[in-house]
Amino acid sequence: MGVEDPEFSSASSVAKSKRNAAGTVRWLIGVLGPFLGLIVVIGLFSFLTRDTGSFLTTYNWRAIAVQTVVVGTAALGMTMIMITGGIDLSVGSAVALVTVVVACLVRDVGMAVPVALICGVLVGGVCGLLNGGLITSLGVVPFIITLGGLKVFRGLAKWFSSSTAVYVPGSAKPSWFGTLLAVEPKPDWLIVAPAVWVLLVLSLFVAVWLRRSVLGRYFYAIGSNEATARLCGINVPVVKLAVYVLAGLFTGLAGILQFLYLDGTGDPTTADGLELQVIAAVVIGGGSLAGGEGTILGTLIGCLFMSVLNNGCVHAGISNASQDVMIGGIIVAAVTLDRLRRKGRD
Amino acid sequence: MTDPDVVMEMRDVAKAFGASRALDGVSLTLRRGEVHALIGENGAGKSTLMKVLSGAYRPDSGEMIYEGTPYAPKGPRDALARGVAMIYQELAIAPHLTVEANVMLGQEKSWRGFLKKGEHRKLVSEALGLLEHAEIRPDAIAGSLSIGACQLVEVARALVSRARVIVFDEPTSSLTEKDALKLFGVIERLRSKGIAIVYISHFLEEVRRLADRYTVLRDGRTVGTGLMRETDLPSIIKMMVGRELGELFPKSSREPGDVLLRAEELGGRKLPRRASFEVRRGEVLGIAGLVGAGRTELVRSIFGLDEVKRGEVSIGGTTLSRSDGPKQRMALGLALLSEDRKGEGLAVRRSIEENLTLSGLEKHSRMGWLNLGERRKSARNWMEAVRVKAAGPWQAVEKLSGGNQQKVAIARLLHQDADVLLLDEPTRGIDVGSKAEIYRLIDEFAKSGRAVVMISSYLPELMGICDRICVMTRGVLSDSRATSEWTEHAIMEVATGG
Incomplete structure (x- = not known):
């Protein structure tokens, strides 16, 4: 075989840079779509709150950033799962379970808070392992397995906590406890809460990893065409298991952030419906329920979109009932517009 | 070694x-x-x-x-x-x-x-x-x-x-x-x-x-x-x-009768651009052309699946309104065999009998209730008539070979009492034995005084079973000519840009 035939060496550098430019443009268009939606929503709420002016303040935007952290962290995992064509409905319940387990470990076992937090992340990983293990071994669709997880994890959280909130004693909280999610962080130059920076750094890492690693590429390949992935010798069950465990770890991280957000409370009823917010964020960011698509940047924009909606409705003084109707409508409209736009481009 | x-x-x-x-x-x-x-x-x-x-x-x-x-x-x-x-x-x-x-x-x-x-x-x-x-x-x-x-x-x-x-x-x-x-x-x-x-x-x-x-x-x-x-x-x-195929292309003598289907200056959203033809009782009309020339779009717009922008279609003298959907057109005797057998032509996970009777269920129903026994009997008859090899009418279509699947798809059109068959690549991807049987079915259908319009990319079969052939080139349909006036070479010349 003469694959290394010199006459067929790679194309000239001019053509190469042109190609890269085309790729960049395509990527920009993909990302800008959700971004435009975000700008429209921001414009809308700025208009609705023009009298009070409470929406477009630095403080409020810092608050929005903090409110985005939990959804954003969970959405990193969900993005990976949805790229493989799967879904995880158990995220909200797993987050609640994590807060309860961490709180119980500190209050009842007397574990140091940092150790308990690490255990919390691992609990998320175990939830993912259960989901992924059942999906690959039973061959039942992720929707059903994780629907089961949604009930089971919530039930476990209630069981461990005897269905009441578990408060961590103030003496057990280390000094940094409240600062991680402080809306106005302590050295001023941080601008936003440390946890927001953690999310941003993690996102950057995951984004690069998805594009540049073998496993990341397998996620896209399985979501795009599972049969092809199998034919090309990819061990599909193992990769799927990996994605659920990885995503579970992110859910665990979201869980401990939620625990911090609740100021050290293990609440078995918290994060109810979080999974739907997360899924909406991924889809608004360009992800597809059919798999093969989705980017971390898009997902982050989607998360911000969701936070801005929730926050903006409060500032605009929209009643709770109208909020739900409005948010639902806007999600459907945003995703529909995005699909139409993409169809037009093809 | x-x-x-x-x-x-x-x-x-x-x-x-x-x-x-x-x-x-x-x-x-x-x-x-x-x-x-x-x-x-x-x-x-x-x-x-x-x-x-x-x-x-x-x-x-x-x-x-x-x-x-x-x-x-x-x-x-x-x-x-x-x-x-x-x-x-x-x-x-x-x-x-x-x-x-x-x-x-x-x-x-x-x-x-x-x-x-x-x-x-x-x-x-x-x-x-x-x-x-x-x-x-x-x-x-x-x-x-x-x-x-x-x-x-x-x-x-x-x-x-x-x-x-x-x-x-x-x-x-x-x-x-x-x-x-x-x-x-x-x-x-x-x-x-x-x-x-x-x-x-x-x-x-x-x-x-x-x-x-x-x-x-x-x-x-x-x-x-x-x-x-x-x-x-x-x-x-x-x-x-394992045997002499004898006549691969059966062709009994058929006399063309009245015009059954006529399309005049038909144009769609993109394709076809311009197509006129007519087909008479007892005739098989072939449509040759390259993939993407607009042949599929032509039969789809005749069947009411694709939008028609210009021109007219009439069936047996009744001129169709553009808003008529497949239901109205089927009632007038039109039937379409999709080129996409698995995606569109058949519900492959459902049984043979369900597929076969799907477009003619009203025959086996009374006040919305199906007579299942009668449906099975009818399915059996048709399976026999088109020679489907299967364990029984309850078998899922996906378990059949491509040739047998195609026979089920054609039997569905026959079951709905069609007068004009629009067949889009009816023999694609199926074996020679099944091809021969489909040729026989087409011939018998035309012989019984009905008509067939057949799209194919396989020229020998068009030459073998069609009475007349027209060629689609970039959305424009040529006038038809008797098959005897065509050669494969001449068809290709027209198809590739003429």
Whole structure:
């Protein structure tokens, strides 16, 4: 075989840079779509709150950033799962379970808070392992397995906590406890809460990893065409298991952030419906329920979109009932517009 | 084997699934730099044999020698690693990924889990260059490429894995004429690089043009092998079906009657641009043309599935309104056989009887309730009439061979009492035996005083069974001429731009 035939060496550098430019443009268009939606929503709420002016303040935007952290962290995992064509409905319940387990470990076992937090992340990983293990071994669709997880994890959280909130004693909280999610962080130059920076750094890492690693590429390949992935010798069950465990770890991280957000409370009823917010964020960011698509940047924009909606409705003084109707409508409209736009481009 | 030219030798390979013996002692010898045609009807064992070769199945008995050493791949991955690659009929492409990612899928070069993209790009460019298709860019999204280009991506995948045996399974069945010619060029180049190529195709003319040697399978056995240039097509067909085919194209004398379907200056949103024709009772009208010329769009707009912008359609003298959907048109006797059998033509997971009666359920129902016994009886009758080979009417359509699936799809049109059949590629991807039976059905249908409009890319069959033929070129339909006034060459000339 003469694959290394010199006459067929790679194309000239001019053509190469042109190609890269085309790729960049395509990527920009993909990302800008959700971004435009975000700008429209921001414009809308700025208009609705023009009298009070409470929406477009630095403080409020810092608050929005903090409110985005939990959804954003969970959405990193969900993005990976949805790229493989799967879904995880158990995220909200797993987050609640994590807060309860961490709180119980500190209050009842007397574990140091940092150790308990690490255990919390691992609990998320175990939830993912259960989901992924059942999906690959039973061959039942992720929707059903994780629907089961949604009930089971919530039930476990209630069981461990005897269905009441578990408060961590103030003496057990280390000094940094409240600062991680402080809306106005302590050295001023941080601008936003440390946890927001953690999310941003993690996102950057995951984004690069998805594009540049073998496993990341397998996620896209399985979501795009599972049969092809199998034919090309990819061990599909193992990769799927990996994605659920990885995503579970992110859910665990979201869980401990939620625990911090609740100021050290293990609440078995918290994060109810979080999974739907997360899924909406991924889809608004360009992800597809059919798999093969989705980017971390898009997902982050989607998360911000969701936070801005929730926050903006409060500032605009929209009643709770109208909020739900409005948010639902806007999600459907945003995703529909995005699909139409993409169809037009093809 | 001592012959250094022999790359792969399969001897007395057998494989059974339960009681049915899919392979019953097959032998196949592949030589370096040859195109070896593997011929046989559907169900003859070609696919099973190739699955054994590519590691998807393990044989029950027999031996395989690959480059002088025993060969028993553990799976497709293992076979690929040893140099045996398969180009699948249903394209094995991940549409969201780039060409580069698709070519390197499963054979990534990496450092600590991270991809070496530079090396990837180089390997992919080299492989595509070797195929003389450097115009396919490594960072193009595979889903945006034509089917032909996707196939080349698969071939590039095989090249990067340094395959020495490449199996092509029905590679041209969904290609345009132009892409098929490109593919033949690629195969020539692979052959000149010393790669052994197994070529499976129902298009015997194509096989004859391309292959150096052939092996014919029937009922899981090798029934013949030899040099292509020393054999003629009729004797190959005879080996395939085990009998003289006699009249492959039955054509009884038919007298054209009244005009049954007429289209005048028909134009759609994009395609067709302009099409006029009429077909009379007792006639079979053929529509030739390249894939993408607008033939499918023409029959779809006649059937009310695609929007009509200009022109008129009338059935038996009744002029149709543009807002009439398939339901109204079916009531007037129109019926359409989709070119996309699995995607559109049939609900493949449902049973034969459900599929067969779906468009005529009102016949077996009263006040919305189905008479299941009557439906089954009717399904049985039609299965017999079109000779569907199946365990029974309850069997899922996906369990049938392509030919039998197509017979079910046609039986559905007959069951709904159609007067005009619009058949879009009715014999694509099915075996010769089933083809012959479909030709017989078409002939009988026309003989009973009804009419058929048939689209086909396979010219010999159009020439064989149509009374008149017109040609679609870039959305414009030519006037029809009697088949006797056409030659294959003349049709191709009109089709390719005339």
